[in-house]
Amino acid sequence: MPKTSIQRRLIAAVVISQLALAVGLAFVAVYFTRRQLHDAFDAQLRGRAMSIAALVRYSEEEHPKLIFEDDLVPPSLEKQHPDLYQVRAGDGHLIAQSENWPGDLHPTPAGNREHANFDFDGVEYRAVIIDRLPVLDREPDIPPGDVLNVIYASPTDETTLAIAFAGVGIGLGSAVLLLITVGLAVWGLRRGLRPLSELASSASAVSTSNWELNPSNDARETLELAPLTSAMTTMLDGLHRAFDQQRDFLANAAHELKTPVAVLKSTLQSLLQRPRATEEYRAGLEEALQDMARLEKLLHSMLRLARAEQWAAGSTRRDLEIIEVAPTCQSAIERLAPVARERNVTVDLNTNGAMPVRADAEDLELVWANLVENAIRFSPAGNRVQVRLHADGGHGVVEIADNGPGMTPDELAHIFERFHRGDSSRARATGGYGLGLSIAKALIEAYGGTIVPESTPGHGTRMVVSVPLRT
């Protein structure tokens, strides 16, 4: 089971950010609502304090005595917890106070503000303390004299309750919005990620019998998936080719192994058919060993080809040194001397200047040996095989030409196919299995070179090998 899920991680990120947003917004909303309600309360409190102050006037009889018209006091905000007020003159003597004013209450503002909070009668009160208010109601001809100090307090429980209600309302609203947005985000993410799972299911439909990746339209048209889809298609094409190549090779190899195995088997079975003399057994076993040797040679060639093709396909190649081509040609020709003698064919080698290449000497020798052996095999007795080396630009060119019967373009098209035999009787007579040219081609291609056959029926065949030179 995979431990991480892109979808779950994206959903978690969305939920966490939405949650943070909702909580932050709720806090801001609650903070401003609270401040608004407090400010409104304070404004109301101040207004009432001013109205109380407006009820003080100078007495007409005992001037300049201040009197308070207490029948004009505005009704309390709350019946259960009536408001408190106190009015003192500038010199400190009490002018008026509410009936319920407790004797020991002396609200003092904290710091330089004009408000104070205190508990009274089981609830919290908030008071506004306004000092040095002029007496408003006075005769025009009387100069301003006394000032008033007013304290007015109201219970804050209703405001506190209103703030709590607002908080709960904002919280609930945020929660509901949070649920809706999270739901939308999850739905959107699932929908947005669907091409990915569609691509996965079309990828899982790919098998060795169906190499086609058929992505859905959504997956094909998704910007982010396009590179993945094209990479997968390219990879599948490569795998398909390699798989087919391996399967063909295996089928060919199995098929080609049947004949040498049949020979070996028939040799041993016919030996066992009846009791024989020791000499007959010895001869039979020696024949079986020869059959084995041919089988071994075929296996060796097949492995060599498989390896060369791997290199040609870009597999890692061991470090190579720079070598000269001519000595490898020379030793290949020497190796084939017995074959050439047997068929009465002469091999001429023409070298011209230095031809350094980066290659394995043994590989090159095998390439020349395969090509020269073919040329010898197809040359009529008494003829010559020409091997000519020359540099051409940045390439070293090796030409191997015979005076054999040549090939038609149709025959030429097949010579590099594995296990292809132009003429099976001749190939088998020399122990060939139709792998020599395939091996030569794969090796030369592994070194970045080319082999081009040129032939016309009746005029012999020329193989032109070109390999990049290194200096």
Add this chain to the structure above:
Amino acid sequence: MRVLIVEDERRLAENVARSLRESAGYAVDVTFDGEEGLYMAGSNPYDLILLDLMLPKMDGLSVLKAIRRSGSAVPVLVLTARDEKESVVALLNAGADDYVAKPFDLGELMARAKALIRRGKGQSAAVLKVGDLEISTADLTVRRKGKAVGLTAMEYRVLEYLAHRPGAVVPKTELLEHLYDFNWERFSNVIEVYISGLRRKLDDTGDTKLIHTLRGQGYMLRG
């Protein structure tokens, strides 16, 4: 019986030829290419042809078709390295009687070859019966009235050939053609030597006469 092997893998052809000579007592000709195979099939009266498919000069399937086109009904056993259904079907449709896939078992090949020869002669049992004479083609033994009769290899070949066509007159030249391959000198009087040997071993015991000589025509085996 005379068999033609057309197989370009020389060692395999030689092994099969040796086995046919040793275990069935057949005369065997071997050729390594299709053209020569077709020529030989047309110029000698073979009782069986073993035909490879991958042949130089002319492939096995073309040889087979040419043989059938010439009107020959000789049994053909194909040796093939392919055993996919399609190619087997194509082979049988082209007139092959049977096939073995390489690498085959020599014992199985021998048994199939013998069965094809018997069927080519209109016989299907592995033991040929003429009157009280029994010839087991599987182990090359002969019994008369249940008693084993010891024959030389050539005497057995002559008797088996006659037993495949009981009651028919077989000319001496036919016997020669079917009992000798190209490697053998043909001496017409050797047949008479084998016939007299067979008479001595089978008929001179006082039983009913089985081998009849028709002067100027040939020999006949009749129960």
